[in-house]
Amino acid sequence: xxxxxxxxxxxxxxxxxxxxxxxxxxxxxxxxxxxxxxxxxxxxxxxxxxxxxxxxxxx
Numbered sequence: 352x353x354x355x356x357x358x359x360x361x362x363x364x365x366x367x368x369x370x371x372x373x374x375x376x377x378x379x380x381x382x383x384x385x386x387x388x389x390x391x392x393x394x395x396x397x398x399x400x401x402x403x404x405x406x407x408x409x410x
Contacts, residue, residue: 352407357381357388360409368410371402378407
């Protein structure tokens, strides 16, 4: 995924399916400078982490 699309998903009112390493996730924030996204798992919302935007997959 690219940074622009990740930001669109973050700002969207629609529920768009995104996965990271096969796990459904929510994108919380996108940093355009570092091209990293703050995500959390739908099943483990307390486990937040920063991952490369390129590793996110829109379903």
